[in-house]
Amino acid sequence: MASPIESDSLLLERRDDVLIITLNRPRVRNALDVPTARALDGALTELCRDPALRAGVLTGAGGHFCSGMDLKKFPVHGVPAVDGRGLGGLTRAQLTKPLIAAVEGAAVGGGMELALSCDLIVAGASALFALPEVTRGLIAAESGAVRLPARYPYHLAMEMLLTGDPVTAASAARHGLVNRITEDGGALSAALELASRVTRHPEEAVRAARAVARTADEVGPAAAWRLAPPGRCQPVLLLHARLIPPAPGPLRPYPAQWSFVCGRLLRPCSAGRRPCPTR
Known part of the structure; x- marks a missing residue:
């Protein structure tokens, strides 16, 4: 039975005691709009409240993780944030259970900020991470500028923030930002295996x-x-x-x-x- 939180832009699947949350807007590389952000917030609330769930995996459909905010929808819907819980209901949320990002393709802008807000990151070999906000006269205020300097070598983090240049999954893993690299298409399976290693403990x-x-x-x-x-x-x-x-x-x-x-x-x-x- 589908969850009442599930929508066309967000898919939920229970795999034993793990909740798989899939951003499902592949035509726009899973960019976030307000309805998707609200659905994601609801899914994270379900994860934390349901005693049968022990961990979550956040991923994207169509070969990409998330390309950030949907700029075409912004003039109509506004910023896809949830009061008190940040972008997508995640970047400022106080979750009580582990959340793993399974990244394929682009994790850009707000998409990278979603990944940074997770506890663990698994990435496909061709995945790219970037915070290009500065190129548009903006800053990565929803965890990018806050979390990245503590998770990545400081000067490399500043290079990403100040130039907007992307980094590869291999570079991110070499410097400890990514936990595992898999073959392209294997990030979700590897994230589920990592989740099983977490959930077998008390x-x-x-x-x-x-x-x-x-x-x-x-x-x-x-x-x-x-x-x-x-x-x-x-x-x-x-x-x-x-x-x-x-x-x-x-x-x-x-x-x-x-x-x-x-x-x-x-x-x-x-x-x-x-x-x-x-x-």
């Missing part, structure tokens, strides 16, 4: 690690330390090398092999019930 641990890292990157280390000071992080049990987050509902028995991973040990309160923190 959800609470993945979400906590992501939250701390994103906060350190975008706010600063001091704010990140406040998320997980010793003895104050959420209770997570280490059980046979598998983290089990606490859950509401009836108490369930746990085997004996567990420990507290946030600075304190746990001991059983009574047989067959949840462990209690030691004082």
Whole structure:
């Protein structure tokens, strides 16, 4: 059954616990207009709210990722941004689950900014990344000028921002901007494989690690330390090398092999019930 969020310009597919989000405007290289931005915002909201989903993959149809804002639609619809969440409902959004960009072809302007807003990037060999806003008298204000200097060597980032020149997938990968390079047409499959490596781990641990890292990157280390000071992080049990987050509902028995991973040990309160923190 199609999601009510799905539209002609945005396709959704559930692959086990991963949501594949496909920008579907191939005639304009998946350029963003306002309806597509709203649909993307809705899809990201669904990803974060649905407990059956553990990660998302953002990609584009027709051999391209996204060419940025649809300039022909701009005079009619305006900027394809969502209040408080930025371009496409993504660049300023506070997501709670990992999002992977599967890039083929062009990731240009706002398209590159969407990719920069993802946690991981997989790219086809012929993919190109560019922030050409300066050539039109603009700046890449929706994460390009903000995130790129921290994700790419500073002087190379400044060259992209100040000249508008593109970089290849190989160059982006060599300098750590891209996680994986695949043969053309293979980015989505590689992104799904990477997602499976993420989602096989305990959800609470993945979400906590992501939250701390994103906060350190975008706010600063001091704010990140406040998320997980010793003895104050959420209770997570280490059980046979598998983290089990606490859950509401009836108490369930746990085997004996567990420990507290946030600075304190746990001991059983009574047989067959949840462990209690030691004082």
